[in-house]
Amino acid sequence: METLPLQGKVFVRDLCDGETVDSFFLVRERTRREKRNGEAFIKLQLGDSTGIVDAVCWDCSEELWSAAAPGTVVRVAGPFSVDSRFGKSLTVRGLRPAEPGEYEPLDLMDGPGAAFGQMVEDLRALLATIQKPGLRQLLETFFAEGSEVWQRWSTAPAAKKYHQAYRHGLLEHSLSVAQGVSAISATFPGIDRDIAVAGALLHDIGKIDAYEMTGGAIDLSDAGKLLGEIPLGYYRVRRAIEDIPGFPAEQAEALLHIILSHHGQLEHGSPVVPCTREATLVHMIDNLGGKLGSFDRIEKALSDGESWSGFDRALSSSAFFASRRPAPDAREAEAA
Numbered sequence: 001m002e003t004l005p006l007q008g009k010v011f012v013r014d015l016c017d018g019e020t021v022d023s024f025f026l027v028r029e030r031t032r033r034e035k036r037n038g039e040a041f042i043k044l045q046l047g048d049s050t051g052i053v054d055a056v057c058w059d060c061s062e063e064l065w066s067a068a069a070p071g072t073v074v075r076v077a078g079p080f081s082v083d084s085r086f087g088k089s090l091t092v093r094g095l096r097p098a099e100p101g102e103y104e105p106l107d108l109m110d111g112p113g114a115a116f117g118q119m120v121e122d123l124r125a126l127l128a129t130i131q132k133p134g135l136r137q138l139l140e141t142f143f144a145e146g147s148e149v150w151q152r153w154s155t156a157p158a159a160k161k162y163h164q165a166y167r168h169g170l171l172e173h174s175l176s177v178a179q180g181v182s183a184i185s186a187t188f189p190g191i192d193r194d195i196a197v198a199g200a201l202l203h204d205i206g207k208i209d210a211y212e213m214t215g216g217a218i219d220l221s222d223a224g225k226l227l228g229e230i231p232l233g234y235y236r237v238r239r240a241i242e243d244i245p246g247f248p249a250e251q252a253e254a255l256l257h258i259i260l261s262h263h264g265q266l267e268h269g270s271p272v273v274p275c276t277r278e279a280t281l282v283h284m285i286d287n288l289g290g291k292l293g294s295f296d297r298i299e300k301a302l303s304d305g306e307s308w309s310g311f312d313r314a315l316s317s318s319a320f321f322a323s324r325r326p327a328p329d330a331r332e333a334e335a336a
Helices: 062-067 116-127 133-143 148-153 169-185 193-202 222-226 229-242 249-261 277-300 328-335
Strands: 020-034 040-048 051-057 073-083 087-091 094-097 211-214 217-220
Touching (some): 051 073, 116 133, 116 169, 116 193, 133 148, 133 193, 169 193, 193 249, 222 229, 229 249, 249 277
Parallel strands (some): 051 087
Antiparallel strands (some): 040 051
């Protein structure tokens, strides 16, 4: 395959049915599958900063398998099609690892809307508002700059696919949930703000053990598959609490309940449902943050002129973006 100029990049959001693609993508997932006759083929998920597309490679040679390792940037050539039954897919006719300088990394990597330094500054300001000494010490233990947990938590993704599935995504998500919880705590009486904010910051701490990120490829770790992110987070926070002499038992109970219940329902992975004001608030804002994060993901994947998305599993509906709708004059011209 010849080297493409950088301006030859074709984004996932702009792929058209029947188009022959020749561009650079990041390998997100790679699996071996079998045809009905027993022959092997490779199933891939390829992505860039605008979305993900499924791809199939009927040649399952060891050379191609090695070239398409998750986290690798590859040059892919082949036809793209939209099937009424099977959806969008790219058939790989050629694939090789990209060479340095052939692609623009920012074209392939999604990221948070705010600068990392600004998010860290906002986090430090929020931590400074915690009044309960035990909670303050616990949070400073987890988020001390230079600590192993901080290095992992501040760079980890918030999810594998649906929202903030990129570097620094967990920081962005946890911070936004905590800021929302902090703001709403003053609106409703009876909420222990310090407990709620601490729970919001720590609710997804288990994801640093549950997810692995190689390049831009995100997958569940062995621990994530075997134990789940909620138990992993509970164990981390419980151990840290036990290392703080005199940590109030009632605060420990309230905080751990938030972590265990933040998915809201047993069928969604929470071993218990929210039973306190603080846990209910964190669950609701966490759910809201995830859904709004999905709107960000969906909008990035829309082509110019599109204001409606297709059905999205995370939202259980399509998404509409009024700001992307053509101006009235443009709509009238199209109708004419």
